[in-house]
Amino acid sequence: MAKVYTIHDIAIRLNISKSTVSRALRNHPDVSKDTKAAVFEMAEKLNYQKNILASNLASKSTNLIGVVIPEIARQHFFAQALSGIQKVAKEKGYIVMVCQSNEELQEEINQVRALVNSRVAGLLISLSKETDTFGHLQEALDRDIPVVLFDRGTDQIEVSQVTVDDYKGAFDITNHLIHEGYDNLAHLSGPMSLSISQKRYQGFIDALKSSGKNTAEAIVYQCDNLSLDACEAVDRLLSQKKKPDAVFCMSDYMAIQVIKHLKDRGIKIPEDMAVAGFAGDPITELMDPQISTVEQPAYDIGVQAAKRLIMEAESDDRETLGFINRVLPTAIIPRSSTVKKHSN
Structure with missing residues (x-):
């Protein structure tokens, strides 16, 4: 049976690191043209391309990044x-x-294990x-696959994380409601299992x-x-x-649903009850009334998370590289669902 050559074999013959070979084969911009040419020439000489699946298995990773998200429907x-990650x-x-x-949780476990078994270079979750x-x-992590959490993080496992300042965003939008003169505020939260x-x-x-x-009240x-x-939340508020x-509201989509149910019950917004969301979904600007929200830099979160994951995946010394906890800023967008018409 013919020998199956791997990245390791190319690296030995060219006296360069396996990570350099891997980057060259992916046409990575950090690798010089001369090195890429030498790697591709050696790969062709060793018939590497015809054995790419086997060599991926032998070298323990591919050029795939696995991404696991809660859902994409209704989630701008x-x-x-994902656009930033891509x-x-x-x-x-x-x-x-x-x-x-x-x-x-079980589906998340299934997806992560499937991606790990596919020899992904890293996981964004x-x-x-x-x-x-x-x-x-x-x-x-035990199989030397880096993991970076984005948006929804946790302090229960030591991995890099890229999130937004959820606390300050909520603090600021609540302050906005108070400064507009609202006195009796309510909050519709998400599951407290989420950070x-x-x-x-x-x-x-x-x-x-x-x-x-x-x-307390x-x-x-x-x-x-x-x-x-x-x-059900609207019914409780009105009772x-x-x-x-x-x-x-915890999210913009929740705020949209709340406004719909309030309108169905004849409640005027913001005259009878103001409503604010969180996320900065463009649809909030198209609603009647337009919804006040907390804008998150979603695209930048994807960009920062992907950059960090690739840095860890390509590092020859992850222990020294360590982990990061990057928190990106938010900004409130006051609109007519909360802003009162002040008389001059």
Whole structure:
């Protein structure tokens, strides 16, 4: 049986590192033209291209990046983040494989294991709302596959993370509602298993505290199904003895659903109740009324996460490289769903 040549064989013959061979074969811009030419010449001489699958298995990785997200439908954020990931991957010679966990831990585990078995060079993951164990991520790390979390992170496992300042975004949008003169604020949170839900809730509470409001009386309703609990949440808000005059929603999609149900019940926005969201989805500008929101740099999150993952995947000394926890800023966009018409 003919010998199956690998990246290792090319590296030995050219007296260069395996990582340099790998980058050259991916046409990486960091590798000189002369080195690329030598690598491709040796690969052809060793009949490397005809044995690429076997050599991938032998060298333990491919030029694939695995991405696992909770969902893409109704999620402009993840569509934008994926665009950023794709841009960086293409520039660096990688191919992106995208999987959805559908907000289920078991599906996330299945997808991660499938990607690991496909010898991906690295994993980019935004955790599902059910994820409370991280053995599947540790399995990838144990097989020398770097993992970078984006958007939804955790402090339960030591990996690099790229997120936004969920706390400050929530704090700022709540302050906006207070400064507009709303007195009885409510918050519709996401599942508290998510770090983003915890941070946005804390930002809401701390903004109330800083304005001298009694947080013990704060109206908070947890929507475990994110957007799907909006109808029940509206019913609960309207059943309060002292109805809230403003509500900060965990997400833009939730805010859209809340506005729909409020309108169905004859509630005027913002005259009877103001509504704010979080994400910066462009659809919020097309709604009537336009929805105040917290803008997230979704595209940049994807770019930063992909750059970090590729840096770790191509590093010859990940231990020295260490891990990063990059937090990107948010910005509030006040619109007519919360801004009162002040008289001159």
